[in-house]
Amino acid sequence: MATVLKRRFLDNTDILAAMGIVGIVVMMVVPLPASLLDILITLNISGSVLTLMLAVFAEDPLEFSALPSLLLIMTLFRLSLNISTTRLVLLDGYAGQVIQQFAQFVIRGNMVVGFIVFAILVIVQFIVITKGAERVSEVAARFTLDAMPGKQMSIDADLNAGMINEQQARDRRKAIQQEADFYGAMDGSTKFVKGDAIAAIIILFINIVGGFISGVAMQGMPLLEALQKYTMLTIGDGLVSQIPALLISTATGLVVTRAASDKNLGEDLSKQLFRNPKAMFITAGVLILLAFLGLPKLPMFIVAAALLGAGVLLQKSSKVSVVEETEAARESEIEASKKPENVLSLLQIDHMELELGYALIALVDVQQGGDLLDRIVLIRRQIASELGFIVPVIRVRDNMNLQPNQYVIKIRGSEIATGELLADHYMAMSSGFDDDSIPGTPTKEPAFGLDAKWINAKYREQAELNGWMVVDAPTVLATHITEVIKRQAWEILDRQDVKTLIDHVKEQAPSVVEELIPEILSLGQVQKVLSNLLRERVSIRDMVSILETLADQAQVTKDLDRLTEHVRQALARQILQPLVGKDKVLSVITLDPQIEQQILDSIQQSDYGTYLALDPKMLQVLVQGLTREVEKVVLKGLTPIVVCAPLVRINLKRVTERQLPQLMVLSYNELVQGVQVQAVGMVGMNHAS
Structure with missing residues (x-):
């Protein structure tokens, strides 16, 4: 029975709260009997004590997040009680036993002492407690709002460094937002407490003057008797109102001043004092x-x-x-030595790692002005926007085995790229001609292999005026990381990443996912197709079109290379968009039909897909011819693009991606309408000579 009543009460707390607030407002208008006022005054005192105790035992300000609203309700409740008691004092000269007994108990029949005690109480509350709590709330709200961007960046940095996961990051962001909202609300709610203290002073004089006039003019009481009676009632009324207000103000001050603690007040005082x-x-x-x-x-x-x-x-x-503690530590060491060693954590390999020499640690140290972690967060967002997949967390750690200025980028524990930085210098990249007027240390830009120099900061402006491109060390490293991710995206993408992408698509287009996976293709097969696209830097952001194409074409063939070509055809406009200019002209290199036919005849099928079994001499002729044509196209300032048959395209790309990584290979089916194709070269058999 008790459980049922408790459940019904909890289910209807919103209705009870609404009725309570309406009842408080009604109290200001409807006269209440003295007996009911005694109960309400007692309820006001007990509520104030309860609020103070909750503030004392709270370990975190957000544990009492309802305090701003509670302050408003309690202030409104006290003002309603003041109005009701004032009405009874002026009409009947009596406001209930609580006020009567409270006045007699505190002031003991001495009006002067009672008035002085009440005045001191109001001054203490208004000038000391309320003003202090108001100022602390204002400063706390201001500093909390100012610190929000830094806290958000810190969360992003911890997430990027792998110290927390996505759920923990969301929880921290939510806590920061709640903290800002709480202190902002507290800043406003303390104004109600301040106004309540001012109203108490005004009500005091109104009650004394009004009561004196009512007693003498309306009830015919002698002057001294009326003054004594109404002063005692007024002071009693003020005391039963201001003591709860003082408790509430103290609770407010306790909550807003405990932001730097994670324990309750008793534990803090006992441990620190x-x-x-x-x-x-x-x-x-x-x-x-x-x-x-x-x-x-x-x-x-x-x-x-x-x-x-x-x-x-x-x-x-x-x-x-x-x-x-010493004995406990010794016993724990003995127990730990007896237990079998847990080596499972040693088996985990991070998707991506960035190892830094000790001279580069300042790049990630926020206190030294390092912003590399923030740049990595932006890199992950950029890759998600450009290539359409979420880059896993990049762990950043120092490695004392590296040279002081060296860094290493790893994927799945294997070194992919390395470079050296001078953290306090700028990299000036060559403008195309030698310029010895700017002193510096010759080097190579790590991402694209351009000629460059490390120059001192004082030569930066001069280098820029001479046409050099000048960037700082964090930008050089961030650019290198970005290029590594783009180049190795197909290798970084795993099945769990694909599962995350497909789950996201399922929220928007569940039918296409349900049709394709797992009835037609497995998750692993979809991953292979997506990897093939990323290998040639084709964005997989349009996952709906990709999955729809796979669902259609996988009914005919399960060959992943053919499925990749069908998807590329579906994404043809997206692929061509960065390659054509405003004139919609696409400059391409073509293949001699004889060479193209030989490539077609050399395509072999295996359990791992298709491969090109081309004669070595023929392959050499092909690569040499493509190299010459690519050099001609690049000298013209054009992007090197080869167009060939769909079945030839993927195999030709695979045999040329090592020697000619910058070469784009398109199929005829990817040339959409509206794009004018212009041949600027052709690879023929005569390149063998």
Whole structure:
């Protein structure tokens, strides 16, 4: 029965909250009996104490995220009670037993003392607690909002470095947003508490003056009797209102000042105030000295003795805890030595790694101005936009075995690229002619192999004026990483990455995924097709078109090379877009029909796909001819492109990608309408001579 009632209560808390807020507003208009006011005043006091206790025991400000709204509701509730009690005081000269007894208990019949106590209470709340909490909330909100970009970048850097996963990054971002919202709301809600303190002062004088006029003019009371009666009621009313307000203000200050702690207030105070016995001994000595100088000896000696005793106990417990920790550490080492070693973590290989020599560590150290981790985040976004797949986390670590200025890029534990950087220099890339006027250390740009120099920062402007392209060391490394990813994207992409991409497509176009996988093609077969596309830097961002084409063509053939060609034809406009200019002219190199036929006749089928079994001499003729034509095209400032039959295309690309990696190979089926093809060269049999 209790469980059912609890569940019904929790299910209807929104309705109860709405009814409570409406009831608070109604209290301002509808007269309430004194007995009901006694209950509501008691509820106000208990709610304030509960709020203060929750603030004391909260370990994180976000644990009490409802505090800003609660402050508004409690302030509105107190003002409603003030209006209701003022109505009863002025009409009946009586506002319930709580106010009556509270006034008699606190001020003990002395109006002057009661007025002074109330004034001090209001001053303490308004000037000390409320103003302090308001200022702390304002500063906390400002600094929290200013720190948001840095915290977001830190999360991206940790994610990129592999220290956290995607879910943890999302949780951290959500916590940062909630923290900013909380402190912003607290900054505004403290204004309600400040206004409540001001209203209490105004209501005090209204009640005294109004009550005096009501007692003398309407009830015919003597002047002194009316003044005494209504002053006592007013002070009692003010006390039962301001003491809860003081508790709420204190709770507000506690919450907004505990941003730097992860424990509750009691644990923090006990650990930080009583952790050093020397401080207690010195304090006790000061008290004893003051006692001998003439201050009351009994209280000084009592407190000093208590501090000395606490210091001795704390000193003994510290020694015992050190011994216990040492023994525990020794026992854990013994137990660990007896257990079998867990070597599973040593088997994991990262997708990508960036190892840095010690002289390059500053590039990733934010405190030294390093922004390489932020650049890597941007690289991952750029690759996702250009090639359509998510680059796995790139782990960045130092390697003392490298040269100080050396870095190494690895994929699946194998070194793919390396280079050297001078972190405090700029790289100036050649403008096409020798220029010895700028001193520097000759080098090669690592991504594209261009001639370059490492120059001092003071020569940067001169180099730029001379037509050199000047970039800093982090940009050189970021460019190299980007090119490595683009070049090796087909190798980086694994089945888990493909599963992630397909799951994303399934949210938008579930029918095409359900039709293709796993009924027609397996996840591994789809991965091979996507790898074939990435190998030639064809973007797989349009996954819907790719999967639809595979679903159609895989009904006819399961040959992955043929399926890749069909997908390329479906993506023909995307492939040609960066190759044609505004005039829609595509300059290409063609093959002699005789050579093309020999290539067709040499295509062999195997369990691993097709391959080109071409005669070595013929292959040499082909590569030499293509090399000559490519050189001519490049001298004209054009992109080297070869056009051939669809069955020839993929095999021709594979045999030329080592010697001519910059050569684009297209099939006739990829030449869409609207593009004018212009032959600028042809590879024939005469290139053999």
